[in-house]
Amino acid sequence: MHIIVCVKQVQDWDIPPSSFKIDEATKVVTPPAGVAPVPSQFDTIGVEAAMRLKDNDPDAKVTIMSMGPEGARDVIKHSLAMGADEGLLLTDPLFEDLDWYQVALVLSAAVKKAEDANLVICGRQAVDWDMGVSGSGIAELLDWPALTICKDVQVSDGTLSVERVLMDGYETVEAALPAVVTVSNELGEPRYPKLQQIMQAAKKQVTVWSAADLGLDASQLGADARKLTLERLYVPVSDVECLIMEGDTPEEKAQNLAKALAEAKLI
Amino acid sequence: MPLDFELSDEQKLVRTAVKTMLAKYLPRQKEILAQSRAEKRFPEELWQEYANVGLTGCLVPEKYGGNNMGLVALALGFEEVTYSGFSPGLLLVIAMDTACIVRNGTEEQKQRFLPKIADGSWKLCFAVTEPNAGTNTFNIETAAKRDGDSYILNGQKTFISGVDSADYMLVVARTTSLEELKEQGKPKSFGMSLFLVDTKSKGIEMHDIAIPLSEELNQFQLFFDDLQVPADNLVGEEDNGIMAMFNSLNPERILAAAICIGMAESALNKAVAYAGERRVFKDTPIGAYQSIAHPLAEVKIALEAARLMTYKAAWAFDNGHNPLEVGSYANMAKFMAADLAVKAIDHAIETHGGLGFTEEVGLISQWSGARLFKTAPVSREMILNYVAEQNLGLPKSY
Structure with missing residues (x-):
C-alpha cells in the first residue's frame, strides 16, 4: 500500500487575527512577517491516520505531498518527523495563485505520476480558507471514490473501511482501493514528532516536481483557467449583543431562551 | 563566507514539535498547574512527555541514547514550553548536569548517567549555592576530603531547586579549602571539584524553603554530614572543577x-x-x-x-x-x-x-x-x- 497524504502549509492559527493585513482592493491577505507557517491542523490528523495504517502494516509506504513555495518543505519535514517515509514537494511559479479546482488538478496529477499510490488522505479542510473541497476534487479528477470527514480509517485485504462523522453519529463505509479519504479531528490527537525523528527526517528524501513534470501548463493553471472568482475579501465586523435571560427559575429562563431563539429564527 | 542567521530545518521544527506535544495539555492547563501547585510537584505525566519528545536528550550524544540536537534546539524547546504557559521544571538543571557530564565526565559516567537522563528515567539537580556563597561562588565552604575509594562531604547548600524530585545532584565542593589555597598562594578559582551525589545517600538532610514563586520546583536547604560519595562520581579533575x-x-x-x-x-x-x-x-x-x-x-x-x-x-x-x-x-x-x-x-x-x-x-x-x-x-x-x-x-x- 502506498499512501499519499496531502499537507498544506498555512499561517499559524495562534497568531492574533488583528496582525493579519487584508487589502480589500487587491483581495490579498498578508500575514505578519517573521512568523513561521505550520501544517494545516486537519492535514496533520491525516498524517496520523496514515501512520496508524503504517503501524499495522509496516510495509506500507507513506509519502507526504505538499504544494507551495520552497518553504513548504518545512511542513513536509514536520510530517516526515512523525514517521512518514518520503516527501514530495510540488513547487512552480504557476502554482502560486490557484483556485480549488486547479489545486485538485495539480494534486491529482501528482498522484497519477506517483503510479503506485492507492490511497490519498487529506484533512477535511484547510484551516486557512476552510473550503473543504480538495479531497473530493482529487477523487473526482482521479475517478476514485471519496470517503469524507472520517474519524477512523482501516485497510484490510485491499478494502478500505472508514467511520464517517455525521451530524447525529457516524456511519461505517467500505470501498475498494484506490480511494481518497478526508479525516476530521474526531480521529484523535496526531502524534508529535520527536527530536530524534526530526534528525532522522533530515536524511529522508524529498522529491520536487514542477508543473512541467506533471504535464501541466499555463493554459490549465493560469488566471483564465480559474473556475472560482473571489468577489470580495474583508474582515467581517461582528456586533456582539449580550442578552440576559430573565426568569425566576432556571426552567423559566430556559423557556425564555427558547422563545428568544425561536423569534430570532435560530431554532 | 556569508553570515547566516537562519536556523536549520531541524531546529525550526523543534518549536513545532514541542508545541504539538503540549497541545493536548492546553485544555487542562489550569487544572495541571493548580494540581502541581497544590502538590508542590512537577506533573510526572508532563515530565515523561518532555522526555518522550526529546528535550532531555538534546545535549546527549546519540551513542548514549540522546538526539544530540544541541543547546540551540533545547533553547527553542524552552521558548515554546514557556510561551505555552508551562514550566520546564527540572529540565534546566538537568541540562546543566548533562552538559557537565558530556564534556567532563568519564566514559563510565557517561554510560551510567546519559542514557537514563535522555529517556527521562533519572532526574538530576545542581547544588552550588551556599549561605555564604551566593553570587561569589569561590567562597563555597562545603568540603570534600578523599577517604580511600570515597570522598566525604561536609557543609551546606541553599536554594537547591528540585532536589526532592532528583535522583542525583551535581554538587560543587572544595577539595582544597580557602585557607589551604592562601597558604599555597593559589587563586580562589582553584580547589573546587564536582561530584554526582545520590540524593538518597545517608548524610543528607533537606529543609524546604518556602518560596511562593517556585510552585513546581521546590527549593531546599541541604546539610551534608559525613556524606560518603564514591570516588568514581568525581566529575572532571579534582581541584580543577x-x-x-x-x-x-x-x-x-x-x-x-x-x-x-x-x-x-x-x-x-x-x-x-x-x-x-x-x-x-x-x-x-x-x-x-x-x-x-x-x-x-x-x-x-x-x-x-x-x-x-x-x-x-x-x-x-x-x-x-x-x-x-x-x-x-x-x-x-x-x-x-x-x-x-x-x-x-x-x-x-x-x-x-x-x-x-x-x-x-x-x-x-x-x-x-x-x-x-x-x-x-x-x-x-x-x-x-x-x-x-x-x-x-x-x-x-x-
Missing part, C-alpha cells in the same frame, strides 16, 4: 534567557491581540494609540535582540567555544532576556488595564516568575560586573 562548572553554568544562563523569551513573546502576543480589538474611544482600537503601541514596539525590538543574543550564546556553546567566551554571551543573553520578560509582561498588563490583573488573563502570575530571572541564576548586577571586568577589561571592584 572551575571550567567544568562553567560547562554547567553557561547552559543555565542561556536556558534562563530562553525561558524569559518565551514568556515575553507570550505576553507581547496577548497584548497585541487585545490592543487590536479593544475599543474605548469610538471605533479606534487602543493599539492605534502611540501610548499603547510604542511600548509594545519597544518590547518587540528587545525581544528580537535578546533572541539573537541567546541563539549566539547557545551556538557558541554547541560549537565548543571557550567557556569564558560562551560565559560572556550567556550572561549578556540572560541580562537582556530577563529585563525583557519583566518589561513585556508589565506593558502587557498596562495594555490590558484592570483585566491585566485577573487570573483569567494570567499576566500578573507570570510577572513574578519573570521577575525571578532578574535575580537568578545570577543577578543583573553581577552580570554587569562580569562584563565590565571580562569584556571591557575594567578593574574588579570586589
Whole structure:
C-alpha cells in the first residue's frame, strides 16, 4: 500500500487575527512577517491516520505531498518527523495563485505520476480558507471514490473501511482501493514528532516536481483557467449583543431562551 | 563566507514539535498547574512527555541514547514550553548536569548517567549555592576530603531547586579549602571539584524553603554530614572543577534567557491581540494609540535582540567555544532576556488595564516568575560586573 497524504502549509492559527493585513482592493491577505507557517491542523490528523495504517502494516509506504513555495518543505519535514517515509514537494511559479479546482488538478496529477499510490488522505479542510473541497476534487479528477470527514480509517485485504462523522453519529463505509479519504479531528490527537525523528527526517528524501513534470501548463493553471472568482475579501465586523435571560427559575429562563431563539429564527 | 542567521530545518521544527506535544495539555492547563501547585510537584505525566519528545536528550550524544540536537534546539524547546504557559521544571538543571557530564565526565559516567537522563528515567539537580556563597561562588565552604575509594562531604547548600524530585545532584565542593589555597598562594578559582551525589545517600538532610514563586520546583536547604560519595562520581579533575562548572553554568544562563523569551513573546502576543480589538474611544482600537503601541514596539525590538543574543550564546556553546567566551554571551543573553520578560509582561498588563490583573488573563502570575530571572541564576548586577571586568577589561571592584 502506498499512501499519499496531502499537507498544506498555512499561517499559524495562534497568531492574533488583528496582525493579519487584508487589502480589500487587491483581495490579498498578508500575514505578519517573521512568523513561521505550520501544517494545516486537519492535514496533520491525516498524517496520523496514515501512520496508524503504517503501524499495522509496516510495509506500507507513506509519502507526504505538499504544494507551495520552497518553504513548504518545512511542513513536509514536520510530517516526515512523525514517521512518514518520503516527501514530495510540488513547487512552480504557476502554482502560486490557484483556485480549488486547479489545486485538485495539480494534486491529482501528482498522484497519477506517483503510479503506485492507492490511497490519498487529506484533512477535511484547510484551516486557512476552510473550503473543504480538495479531497473530493482529487477523487473526482482521479475517478476514485471519496470517503469524507472520517474519524477512523482501516485497510484490510485491499478494502478500505472508514467511520464517517455525521451530524447525529457516524456511519461505517467500505470501498475498494484506490480511494481518497478526508479525516476530521474526531480521529484523535496526531502524534508529535520527536527530536530524534526530526534528525532522522533530515536524511529522508524529498522529491520536487514542477508543473512541467506533471504535464501541466499555463493554459490549465493560469488566471483564465480559474473556475472560482473571489468577489470580495474583508474582515467581517461582528456586533456582539449580550442578552440576559430573565426568569425566576432556571426552567423559566430556559423557556425564555427558547422563545428568544425561536423569534430570532435560530431554532 | 556569508553570515547566516537562519536556523536549520531541524531546529525550526523543534518549536513545532514541542508545541504539538503540549497541545493536548492546553485544555487542562489550569487544572495541571493548580494540581502541581497544590502538590508542590512537577506533573510526572508532563515530565515523561518532555522526555518522550526529546528535550532531555538534546545535549546527549546519540551513542548514549540522546538526539544530540544541541543547546540551540533545547533553547527553542524552552521558548515554546514557556510561551505555552508551562514550566520546564527540572529540565534546566538537568541540562546543566548533562552538559557537565558530556564534556567532563568519564566514559563510565557517561554510560551510567546519559542514557537514563535522555529517556527521562533519572532526574538530576545542581547544588552550588551556599549561605555564604551566593553570587561569589569561590567562597563555597562545603568540603570534600578523599577517604580511600570515597570522598566525604561536609557543609551546606541553599536554594537547591528540585532536589526532592532528583535522583542525583551535581554538587560543587572544595577539595582544597580557602585557607589551604592562601597558604599555597593559589587563586580562589582553584580547589573546587564536582561530584554526582545520590540524593538518597545517608548524610543528607533537606529543609524546604518556602518560596511562593517556585510552585513546581521546590527549593531546599541541604546539610551534608559525613556524606560518603564514591570516588568514581568525581566529575572532571579534582581541584580543577572551575571550567567544568562553567560547562554547567553557561547552559543555565542561556536556558534562563530562553525561558524569559518565551514568556515575553507570550505576553507581547496577548497584548497585541487585545490592543487590536479593544475599543474605548469610538471605533479606534487602543493599539492605534502611540501610548499603547510604542511600548509594545519597544518590547518587540528587545525581544528580537535578546533572541539573537541567546541563539549566539547557545551556538557558541554547541560549537565548543571557550567557556569564558560562551560565559560572556550567556550572561549578556540572560541580562537582556530577563529585563525583557519583566518589561513585556508589565506593558502587557498596562495594555490590558484592570483585566491585566485577573487570573483569567494570567499576566500578573507570570510577572513574578519573570521577575525571578532578574535575580537568578545570577543577578543583573553581577552580570554587569562580569562584563565590565571580562569584556571591557575594567578593574574588579570586589
